[in-house]
Amino acid sequence: MLKVSIERCFERFADTFSPKIIGELNGQHVKVVRLEGDKVPWHTHDDQDELFWVLEGSLDVMERDQTVTLHPGELCIVQRGHEHRVVPNGHVKLILFEPAGIAHTGTVRAEITLDEYEWLEP
Amino acid sequence: MLKVSIERCFERFADTFSPKIIGELNGQHVKVVRLEGDKVPWHTHDDQDELFWVLEGSLDVMERDQTVTLHPGELCIVQRGHEHRVVPNGHVKLILFEPAGIAHTGTVRAEITLDEYEWLEP
Numbered sequence: 001m002l003k004v005s006i007e008r009c010f011e012r013f014a015d016t017f018s019p020k021i022i023g024e025l026n027g028q029h030v031k032v033v034r035l036e037g038d039k040v041p042w043h044t045h046d047d048q049d050e051l052f053w054v055l056e057g058s059l060d061v062m063e064r065d066q067t068v069t070l071h072p073g074e075l076c077i078v079q080r081g082h083e084h085r086v087v088p089n090g091h092v093k094l095i096l097f098e099p100a101g102i103a104h105t106g107t108v109r110a111e112i113t114l115d116e117y118e119w120l121e122p
Numbered sequence: 123m124l125k126v127s128i129e130r131c132f133e134r135f136a137d138t139f140s141p142k143i144i145g146e147l148n149g150q151h152v153k154v155v156r157l158e159g160d161k162v163p164w165h166t167h168d169d170q171d172e173l174f175w176v177l178e179g180s181l182d183v184m185e186r187d188q189t190v191t192l193h194p195g196e197l198c199i200v201q202r203g204h205e206h207r208v209v210p211n212g213h214v215k216l217i218l219f220e221p222a223g224i225a226h227t228g229t230v231r232a233e234i235t236l237d238e239y240e241w242l243e244p
Binding site for chain 1: 124126129146147149150171191195196197198201219220
């Protein structure tokens with residue numbers, strides 16, 4: 001068993017919009033990511049639900065007909081098929097829980113799009 | 123989208139060893155649970171990995187050949203097939219990520235065993 005300190009994970013990187021995997025279970029990944037700036041395009045995951053959990057800062061999670069603003073200790077789930085984007089207010093530390101292999105900007109190619117995610121070894 | 127405040131979830135119950143579901147995604151549940159006392163029997167989930175994330179207090183996560191002590195902001199994953207138990211040190215607030223339908227004490231029946239989990243509506 002590996003013990004993972006979330007705070008120590010965040011201390012190990014400074015780049016933004018680049019999710020790092022910190023755990024894998026049941027085909028799902030737990031990831032940490034820093035966000036700053038309005039860079040995430042509208043996109044959809046047809047077959048994957050996605051969980052956003054804010055640890056620091058605040059984050060607008062937007063669907064076309066609603067916006068939820070998450071503060072530290074708050075989470076929400078975007079259901080599969082729902083077009084969405086997220087906009088950080090200032091610098092945000094975020095946890096993601098989502099299926100392994102998910103494309104973080106869906107089928108949309110954007111400046112921030114990555115084809116692979118780095119593993120952050122404990 | 124429903125916004126879930128983890129802290130408010132914990133304010134809504136006081137019972138221990140009774141995981142409450144606060145979110146569902148991709149066949150997985152996010153649960154909150156309070157633990158106090160040495161009540162969890164050794165058990166195994168043959169086909170399910172299980173994530174433990176401590177928010178308050180400290181928790182010994184034990185496999186037969188190792189123990190990891192988790193403090194607030196720390197998590198670990200017990201892999202499927204690994205016999206384990208957890209022992210809280212004092213009162214512990216814990217997040218669980220695990221497949222929907224998991225039996226929290228595996229195939230072992232114990233005083234704390236529940237057949238269903240309550241949904242904690244936001």
